[in-house]
Amino acid sequence: MKIGKLEPKILNLPSGDLPLEIRRHPTARRITLRLSNQGEAARLVLPRYASLREGLAFANSKKDWLESRLHDVPPRIPFEDGQIVPILGTDHRITHCPQARRGVWRDGERVLVSGNPEHIPRRVTDHLKTLARQVIGDRAHAKAAVIGKQPGRISLRDSRSRWGSCSHTGNLNFSWRLIIAPEFVLDYVGAHEVAHLAEHNHGPRFWALAGQLTPDMETAKAWLRRNGETLLRYG
Numbered sequence: 157m158k159i160g161k162l163e164p165k166i167l168n169l170p171s172g173d174l175p176l177e178i179r180r181h182p183t184a185r186r187i188t189l190r191l192s193n194q195g196e197a198a199r200l201v202l203p204r205y206a207s208l209r210e211g212l213a214f215a216n217s218k219k220d221w222l223e224s225r226l227h228d229v230p231p232r233i234p235f236e237d238g239q240i241v242p243i244l245g246t247d248h249r250i251t252h253c254p255q256a257r258r259g260v261w262r263d264g265e266r267v268l269v270s271g272n273p274e275h276i277p278r279r280v281t282d283h284l285k286t287l288a289r290q291v292i293g294d295r296a297h298a299k300a301a302v303i304g305k306q307p308g309r310i311s312l313r314d315s316r317s318r319w320g321s322c323s324h325t326g327n328l329n330f331s332w333r334l335i336i337a338p339e340f341v342l343d344y345v346g347a348h349e350v351a352h353l354a355e356h357n358h359g360p361r362f363w364a365l366a367g368q369l370t371p372d373m374e375t376a377k378a379w380l381r382r383n384g385e386t387l388l389r390y391g
């Protein structure tokens with residue numbers, strides 16, 4: 157019996173098709189179904205001894221529940237003309253300049269985007285990723301220098317489950333979405349991962365070190381708990 161991911165299926169809901177991701181888990185005790193945080197898929201978990209047929213019947217019996225949950229998912233915040241996007245804590249307005257031939261640039265509190273409107277989302281995303289790489293990269297190097305460490309490769313990702321991570325070889329990963337968060341939040345996540353260069357755990361010495369590398373750790377942690385989901389809705 158295959159453990160792990162199975163072939164995904166489609167559930168036909170009244171509001172449209174919803175991908176159904178299916179996973180067989182070795183220690184699950186019953187069939188469970190949930191909606192992903194962003195509402196882009198339903199996730200079905202099968203215990204070792206449930207058949208796929210039973211799982212699909214279960215998912216189909218929960219269509220009304222999934223439909224009502226979908227209505228509760230907060231809407232996405234698309235990168236489009238007129239949209240407000242905070243950058244390092246300052247609201248910026250995306251402004252489409254179809255005639256310009258400049259790609260993306262910032263002017264005051266505007267993010268200006270040239271070209272076809274359908275390219276705005278990708279161009280704004282790329283711009284924010286580039287900016288995030290600069291800002292977070294600079295901070296990570298500066299903070300690492302304070303504790304006499306050197307980070308390995310610094311990469312920007314779009315992980316939906318973690319804002320940053322530190323590999324055992326000292327490579328640091330960060331979510332580019334941190335550039336949409338206030339500066340003290342980005343600073344905290346940078347400090348957190350850099351502190352892992354010295355302490356590969358979440359023990360008291362780790363937290364003491366992280367707290368020395370950023371001014372407002374507890375506020376930043378609280379901000380992420382409260383607002384982290386919102387960061388994932390952009391773009």
Ligand SMILES: [Zn+2]
Nearest residue numbers: 348352357358
């Ligand atoms: Zn950590």
